Amino acid sequence: MMKLKDSFIKSIEEIVGSENIKLNELMKKHTTFKVGGPADLLVYPSTYEMIKKVIDVCKANNVEYFLMGNGSNLIVKDGGFRGVVIKVDRLSEIKVTDNSVTAQCGAILSAVAKKALENGLTGLEFAAGIPGYIGGAVAMNAGAYGGEMSHVLEKVLVINDENNIIELSKDELELGYRTSAILKYGYIVLETTIRLEQGNKEDIKGRMNELALQRRTKQPLEYPSAGSTFKRPVGYFAGKLIQDAGLKGAVVGGAQVSEKHSGFIINVGDASAADILNLIKRVQDEVYKQFGVELQTEVRIIGEEL
Numbered sequence: 001m002m003k004l005k006d007s008f009i010k011s012i013e014e015i016v017g018s019e020n021i022k023l024n025e026l027m028k029k030h031t032t033f034k035v036g037g038p039a040d041l042l043v044y045p046s047t048y049e050m051i052k053k054v055i056d057v058c059k060a061n062n063v064e065y066f067l068m069g070n071g072s073n074l075i076v077k078d079g080g081f082r083g084v085v086i087k088v089d090r091l092s093e094i095k096v097t098d099n100s101v102t103a104q105c106g107a108i109l110s111a112v113a114k115k116a117l118e119n120g121l122t123g124l125e126f127a128a129g130i131p132g133y134i135g136g137a138v139a140m141n142a143g144a145y146g147g148e149m150s151h152v153l154e155k156v157l158v159i160n161d162e163n164n165i166i167e168l169s170k171d172e173l174e175l176g177y178r179t180s181a182i183l184k185y186g187y188i189v190l191e192t193t194i195r196l197e198q199g200n201k202e203d204i205k206g207r208m209n210e211l212a213l214q215r216r217t218k219q220p221l222e223y224p225s226a227g228s229t230f231k232r233p234v235g236y237f238a239g240k241l242i243q244d245a246g247l248k249g250a251v252v253g254g255a256q257v258s259e260k261h262s263g264f265i266i267n268v269g270d271a272s273a274a275d276i277l278n279l280i281k282r283v284q285d286e287v288y289k290q291f292g293v294e295l296q297t298e299v300r301i302i303g304e305e306l
């Protein structure tokens, strides 16, 4: 196991302040699945410059780094993450100008959707119940109920692979089904501008309530999870394939294929990341054996095994 040098930790402390770092922080406290061993160092930058500087110091010292959002699409393995996890909770400002909403990467989507509602702006209703930050939602091109980030996105401010802050238009983001240039090239979204349309507040609120009800009825929101575990394979629905393979309710340790929605793996009792990953493997193998379809995970997986 790598141990970070005191001098390295000191340099990071000088950038973000000692109150904004945590050593050996259990990542299970930071993922909606509630799994994950310790990150060597977790840092909370509060400016874009701080993120850049943290990355500079990591690169100069050959230390791995990972920028996370709300951890709602993330499995950190039980051995944890060797290096620095950058968490953007402190960057959560949201501004509205006419029909545009500009949000920092750590703004939670539901708050951005609420701001849109308060300003009578329509187009983001689909995202109100997605429990990620807007930066994570752009990276994943998150979507639901016929909407997705690509439909509303105008431009983003990113840190590119050379650690420069640049602006990219939507067309430069290669947004596809749960994928983007951000994930592909390891860019970091700092700020997102979306363009919405003038609408009626009552209608916007009504649509949000309707979608929230659909979620509560169809999804196992009462258990920790990362939402849909698998991407939708072309021509199929992952949940249906899993159910048809006889895997509804299947259990490995504390992980279970939800009885309510087979596309969700849930943590029913202090599951380890290994339980979830073993269940994912079992589902993939069984669905492939029975239907010849390869299920790919939508959840991102990082870290090392115990």
Ligand SMILES: Cc1cc2nc3c(=O)[nH]c(=O)nc-3n(C[C@H](O)[C@H](O)[C@H](O)COP(=O)(O)OP(=O)(O)OC[C@H]3O[C@@H](n4cnc5c(N)ncnc54)[C@H](O)[C@@H]3O)c2cc1C
Pocket: 032, 066, 067, 068, 069, 070, 071, 072, 073, 074, 088, 105, 129, 130, 131, 132, 133, 134, 135, 136, 137, 138, 139, 140, 141, 142, 143, 144, 182, 183, 187, 188, 189, 190, 221, 225, 226, 227, 228, 300
């Ligand atoms: C109950 C539940 C329901 C869900 N429903 C939906 C749904 O309907 N539709 C949907 O699409 N998803 C859904 N999700 C999954 C998840 O909420 C989305 O994928 C969300 O966009 C992830 O955002 P996050 O901030 O939590 O990202 P994380 O989980 O923290 O990170 C996910 C990936 O994005 C990257 N990332 C995060 N922030 C940034 C950034 N600022 N710049 C660059 N990369 C970044 C990370 O490095 C990582 O690779 C659901 C999850 C749960 C738990």
